[in-house]
Amino acid sequence: MSLYYEAAAVLANSENAGGSLKSRIYKNKDLKTSPAQLFALISEASKWSLVLKDVIERCRLLAEEKKLTPTLALLLTHDLLLAKSGVAAHANHVLKLAVLRHKARLNAEFTKARIRRGYATVDALRQAVEQGELEGSDELSKSLYRHPRWVRVNTLQTSIEQQMATTFAGYEKASNIQEIQRASASAKMYFEDPHIPNLLALPPKVDLSKSEAYARGAIILQDKASCFPAYLLDVGPDDGDAIDGCAAPGNKTTHLAAMVSQRNSHAKRPKVFAYERDKARAVTLEKMVKRASADSVVLIKPGADFLAANPESEEFARVGAILLDPSCSGSGIVGRDDAVKMHLPVPGVGGALVATSQNNRKRKRDHETTQGSKTFSISLDDVVPEETPLEGQLSERLTALSTFQLRILTHAMRFPKAKKITYSTCSIHFQENEGVVFRALASKIARARGWRILPRDRQVQGMKDWNRRGVLETEDLDIAIGLDRLHKEEVRNACIRCEKGTEEGTMGFFVAAFVRDAEFVSGDTSSHAGVAEEEEEEEEEEEWNGFSDGGETIGATSMQQESPGALKSPKRKRK
Numbered sequence: 025m026s027l028y029y030e031a032a033a034v035l036a037n038s039e040n041a042g043g044s045l046k047s048r049i050y051k052n053k054d055l056k057t058s059p060a061q062l063f064a065l066i067s068e069a070s071k072w073s074l075v076l077k078d079v080i081e082r083c084r085l086l087a088e089e090k091k092l093t094p095t096l097a098l099l100l101t102h103d104l105l106l107a108k109s110g111v112a113a114h115a116n117h118v119l120k121l122a123v124l125r126h127k128a129r130l131n132a133e134f135t136k137a138r139i140r141r142g143y144a145t146v147d148a149l150r151q152a153v154e155q156g157e158l159e160g161s162d163e164l165s166k167s168l169y170r171h172p173r174w175v176r177v178n179t180l181q182t183s184i185e186q187q188m189a190t191t192f193a194g195y196e197k198a199s200n201i202q203e204i205q206r207a208s209a210s211a212k213m214y215f216e217d218p219h220i221p222n223l224l225a226l227p228p229k230v231d232l233s234k235s236e237a238y239a240r241g242a243i244i245l246q247d248k249a250s251c252f253p254a255y256l257l258d259v260g261p262d263d264g265d266a267i268d269g270c271a272a273p274g275n276k277t278t279h280l281a282a283m284v285s286q287r288n289s290h291a292k293r294p295k296v297f298a299y300e301r302d303k304a305r306a307v308t309l310e311k312m313v314k315r316a317s318a319d320s321v322v323l324i325k326p327g328a329d330f331l332a333a334n335p336e337s338e339e340f341a342r343v344g345a346i347l348l349d350p351s352c353s354g355s356g357i358v359g360r361d362d363a364v365k366m367h368l369p370v371p372g373v374g375g376a377l378v379a380t381s382q383n384n385r386k387r388k389r390d391h392e393t394t395q396g397s398k399t400f401s402i403s404l405d406d407v408v409p410e411e412t413p414l415e416g417q418l419s420e421r422l423t424a425l426s427t428f429q430l431r432i433l434t435h436a437m438r439f440p441k442a443k444k445i446t447y448s449t450c451s452i453h454f455q456e457n458e459g460v461v462f463r464a465l466a467s468k469i470a471r472a473r474g475w476r477i478l479p480r481d482r483q484v485q486g487m488k489d490w491n492r493r494g495v496l497e498t499e500d501l502d503i504a505i506g507l508d509r510l511h512k513e514e515v516r517n518a519c520i521r522c523e524k525g526t527e528e529g530t531m532g533f534f535v536a537a538f539v540r541d542a543e544f545v546s547g548d549t550s551s552h553a554g555v556a557e558e559e560e561e562e563e564e565e566e567e568w569n570g571f572s573d574g575g576e577t578i579g580a581t582s583m584q585q586e587s588p589g590a591l592k593s594p595k596r597k598r599k
């Protein structure tokens with residue numbers, strides 16, 4: 025019987041504290057029940073919860089059986105009505121008796137619920153539940169544009185052709201993304217993305233977590249927008265090594281590693297240095313990199329602060345490209361559609377009160393049974409969110425974050441051989457996006473080292489074709505001062521945005537790329553580079569106080585410490 029109590033205890037943590045449902049169950053060594061049995065009960069009961077909630081409320085089960093909580097009632101009713109071997113408890117157990125007493129009424133209400141929904145047989149209803157059709161119609165009416173399940177095919181291990189012939193064999197090809205957004209939530213359909221190579225869109229509840237390809241990292245669940253930075257960086261054979269300055273959990277790192285590997289022969293395959301300041305997140309990064317078979321390309325710097333990386337270090341002498349995806353407000357993040365919703369019955373709601381001529385009580389109307397209903401989402405699988413929305417006073421947070429983001433970006437501009445940088449956030453706020461870009465372009469280091477925006481017409485094809493571009497919130501913004509109208513427009517149009525809840529099916533996102541020409545790259549001839557170095561020396565002490573040479577991390581700060589003060593770089597000890 026511990027099965028039901030333990031399942032109810034797991035579900036009591038609806039905030040998903042401590043990880044996804046799966047990891048919380050499988051990592052809990054104190055459980056008496058088998059993790060597989062517990063996980064199966066919860067995920068099955070949640071799929072059926074929309075129907076069972078209705079059944080339980082109409083039977084007034086909670087009003088009559090005071091020992092049952094809404095969660096216990098749902099789990100027990102599920103097993104009573106739908107599990108092959110019924111309620112898993114001995115015959116006289118108090119919980120089993122509590123539902124068995126109502127078996128006939130629960131069965132009758134279950135039949136009525138099926139008929140009301142228009143399913144001729146239990147098998148037909150079961151199929152609809154499995155395919156998320158009941159939830160689907162509910163959600164579809166709420167939102168026109170459902171968020172697809174984006175799947176990146178990991179070219180370090182496989183190809184899109186191989187995946188079409190195996191993992192997605194039998195899937196129907198959609199002709200546009202809207203077909204995916206409107207399909208039933210677990211329909212076996214795919215759409216090949218026209219902007220990002222090796223990316224597929226699937227309906228949101230297609231369950232790939234049990235597929236062999238997902239388990240071994242051949243496919244990676246990654247939002248379309250999150251694939252933009254590595255693709256826009258467009259690393260080529262002449263770009264040498266790369267850095268991912270803010271790497272965990274590692275989706276962009278492994279994408280970058282795949283692109284670096286694709287474009288270089290094995291013999292001269294460059295490295296990707298992956299910085300992650302947070303030690304716990306660095307552990308996840310290591311796992312993700314290994315699972316994606318990117319460990320021969322990626323060199324992880326666990327617990328290391330990118331701001332403390334010494335650009336002059338010999339180790340980075342070949343770094344030509346830098347990807348920066350720093351912590352941000354997370355305001356573009358889309359709620360997880362793949363999470364399973366648990367609809368709990370509400371005590372005192374429903375009530376199969378039979379109408380009598382005496383008291384003229386009427387059966388409560390359908391809509392009343394849903395009033396006050398409690399619904400929560402549980403995240404079933406182990407996909408790690410890239411960012412967690414940060415809390416606090418928005419304007420203060422934005423000022424602190426954008427100061428930190430600018431420091432990260434201008435630090436990257438100091439790497440002597442770097443000629444490409446992408447800067448991205450999953451934020452929708454101007455201050456963290458175009459605001460940082462304008463400030464970076466106006467910085468002394470950018471001017472001294474010849475950094476400029478990568479204009480739209482020089483971007484890689486898929487990004488050039490993407491129509492949602494940057495915004496300029498106010499014309500007289502101080503950060504845009506010094507740029508003439510045409511240049512401002514060029515920068516705005518070079519910035520790429522994604523909006524959540526649109527027909528494009530992306531999260532809210534921002535990315536821009538910076539480049540500089542060979543004559544500015546140190547060691548590549550040119551008088552410009554000489555002038556740049558002189559100018560830069562002037563500002564060095566004023567703007568960046570550095571750290572120890574050799575890229576050692578000192579005083580790495582944690583995400584929670586990102587107040588403007590805490591975000592200052594540690595001191596550099598000069599030789």
Ligand SMILES: C[S@@+](CC[C@H](N)C(=O)[O-])C[C@H]1O[C@@H](n2cnc3c(N)ncnc32)[C@H](O)[C@@H]1O
Nearest residue numbers: 270271273274275276300301302329330349351
């Ligand atoms: C938005 S997340 C990165 C998501 C990641 N790019 C991906 O696609 O999976 C930002 C990460 O940067 C890390 N971070 C923030 N500041 C850093 C710094 N100064 N040096 C290294 N890592 C940093 C945070 O701990 C966090 O894990």
